[in-house]
Amino acid sequence: xxxxxxxxxxxxxxxxxxxxxxxxxxxxxxxxxxxxxxxxxxxxxxxxxxxxxxxxxxxxxxxxxxxxxxxxxxxxxxxxxxxxxxxxxxxxxxxxxxxxxxxxxxxxxxxxxxxxxxxxxxxxxxxxxxxxxxxxxxxxxxxxxxxxxxxxxxxxxxxxxxxxxxxxxxxxxxxxxxxxxxxxxxxxxxxxxxxxxxxxxxxxxxxxxxxxxxxxxxxxxxxxxxxxxxxxxxxxxxxxxxxxxxxxxxxxxxxxxxxxxxxxxxxxxxxxxxxxxxxxxxxxxxxxxxxxxxxxxxxxxxxxxxxxxxxxxxxxxxxxxxxxxxxxxxxxxxxxxxx
Numbered sequence: 001x002x003x004x005x006x007x008x009x010x011x012x013x014x015x016x017x018x019x020x021x022x023x024x025x026x027x028x029x030x031x032x033x034x035x036x037x038x039x040x041x042x043x044x045x046x047x048x049x050x051x052x053x054x055x056x057x058x059x060x061x062x063x064x065x066x067x068x069x070x071x072x073x074x075x076x077x078x079x080x081x082x083x084x085x086x087x088x089x090x091x092x093x094x095x096x097x098x099x100x101x102x103x104x105x106x107x108x109x110x111x112x113x114x115x116x117x118x119x120x121x122x123x124x125x126x127x128x129x130x131x132x133x134x135x136x137x138x139x140x141x142x143x144x145x146x147x148x149x150x151x152x153x154x155x156x157x158x159x160x161x162x163x164x165x166x167x168x169x170x171x172x173x174x175x176x177x178x179x180x181x182x183x184x185x186x187x188x189x190x191x192x193x194x195x196x197x198x199x200x201x202x203x204x205x206x207x208x209x210x211x212x213x214x215x216x217x218x219x220x221x222x223x224x225x226x227x228x229x230x231x232x233x234x235x236x237x238x239x240x241x242x243x244x245x246x247x248x249x250x251x252x253x254x255x256x257x258x259x260x261x262x263x264x265x266x267x268x269x270x271x272x273x274x275x276x277x278x279x280x281x282x283x284x285x286x287x288x289x290x291x292x293x294x295x296x297x298x299x300x301x302x303x304x305x306x307x308x309x310x311x312x313x314x315x316x317x318x319x320x321x322x323x324x325x326x327x328x329x330x331x332x333x334x335x336x337x338x339x
Contacts, residue, residue, distance in 0.1 A: 028292060029264060030272050031285040038275050044073060047278035052129045054078040056110060056169065057139030059086035061239030062188060062273075065266040066136065069274060071098025071105075078125050078132075080110035081139065112139050112165025113157075122172040131180065134277065135173045137166045137187040137210075142245040143203040144320060149248045155202040157250050162206035167213055182226035186277055187214050191235045191287055195298040195305065198313040199320055202246075218282065228280045232273055233295070235287025236263040236327050256323065263327075264288050 028035055053070055057063035059081035067079055071094035079087045087107045094105055106128050110121050125132055140162040143154065170185060177183030192200055193207030211231060218229040238260045245254040269286050276284040285295050297305040319325065 026289070029268065029286065029288050031292070031295075034272060034276055034281060034284045034286070037279040037281060038272065041275065041279040044274035044278040048134075048274065049074045051133035052076045052078070052125070052131050053134040053136060054080065054108075054125055054132055054173070055136045055138055056080045056112065056166075057188075058090060059083045061241055062234065062237060062266060062269060063136075063138040064090050065270045066138065066273065067094055068097060069267070069270050071095075071100050073274075074099050075104075076100075076129050077105045078108050078129070079105065080108045080121070082109065082111050084109045110139075110169075112169065113160050115165065115168040118165075118169045118172045122169075122176070126176065132173055132176055132183065134184040134186060135170065137170065137185070139165065140188075140206070141203075142241045143200050143247070144242065144245040144254050145199060145247045146317070147201045150202065151249050153250050154246050154248070155205070157246060158202040158206045159209070162203070163209040163213070166210060170217075177227050178221075178224060180226075181224055184228045184230065184277060184280070185214070185217075186230045186232060186273070188232045188234065188273075189214075191233050191285065191291055191295055193231070194233055194285070194295050195309070197309065198317050228282075230276060230281060231283045232276060233283065233285045233287075234264070234269050235285075235291035235295075237269045238263045238266050242325070260325075262325075 024035075025032070030038070048070070053075045055063050055066055055070070055078065058067050058079040063081070067077060067090050070077060077094065077100065079090055081087055084107065087109065091105050091107055094100060095102065106125065108121055108124060111117065122132075141158065143150075143158060145154070166187065170187075173183075173185070177185070187210055189210045190203070190207045192204045193211040196204045214229050214231055221227045221229065243254060243256060246252075247254055264287065272284070272286045285292060287295065294305060294308070297308065316327065319327075
């Protein structure tokens with residue numbers, strides 16, 4: 001075989017590999033490391049059984065779906081949120097559809113902003129189950145309002161709930177994990193902890209703060225390889241997070257979640273979360289295009305990302321003022337270009 005033919009075959013192979021990867025990326029709903037773990041990695045059904053998992057924000061959305069999928073894996077569940085009746089509803093459904101008995105699920109009401117209660121809550125979990133294998137920091141709220149119109153109390157609420165409450169609970173659980181030299185701290189941040197968008201400046205700030213804190217914590221725990229710190233960054237997911245978003249005042253939630261059909265199914269998001277937990281991934285991006293593409297641009301081509309975000313951000317604000325879902329335009333533009 002001549003050198004010219006060999007080089008041509010290598011070039012053709014490289015081109016084919018590039019095309020395959022491009023097609024995979026265009027169909028992706030998670031970063032490529034996560035999707036590789038889904039294909040070739042460890043299964044949640046193998047890795048997460050017989051664990052004690054504490055989920056905050058378990059009364060709706062991602063936390064609720066996480067409880068349902070975990071209940072089928074044979075774990076012991078601690079369900080926390082402020083609304084006790086909703087937690088009891090989630091528990092009943094877990095018992096109906098999962099593999100657990102009543103003794104395997106602890107309903108533990110918790111207000112993340114009531115930092116003084118976190119130590120007692122942690123002790124209650126340890127008294128009930130004797131250990132905490134996984135803490136899933138999922139509780140929090142979003143925001144839909146322009147900065148210039150928003151009360152400072154809204155920013156304070158977002159930081160106290162999304163950031164300080166999560167940090168406080170983590171600090172209560174961490175000594176137990178250090179003593180055992182094992183555990184998983186899984187925090188649901190957001191793609192807006194990596195990038196940014198208009199109407200969510202306070203939410204972005206709280207999620208960027210979480211990213212910084214847990215990345216810093218991970219470095220401090222380098223001498224404890226059995227303790228895994230994971231940041232989960234979802235994009236738009238079908239849930240009530242938009243409906244419950246804070247607006248210009250703390251007492252004025254949005255109350256309208258708009259069209260959810262274009263967003264990722266909560267079940268798919270949670271499945272990818274479980275895969276990341278089973279494979280001890282440190283950070284994962286879970287989003288449909290164009291949000292997934294935007295995260296890559298923000299990470300590797302920030303100048304382009306700023307330009308595109310500024311262009312699309314104007315439409316996001318227009319949608320919001322018309323009472324439409326703020327993110328609908330992104331999906332509509334992407335779908336139009338790729339249909």
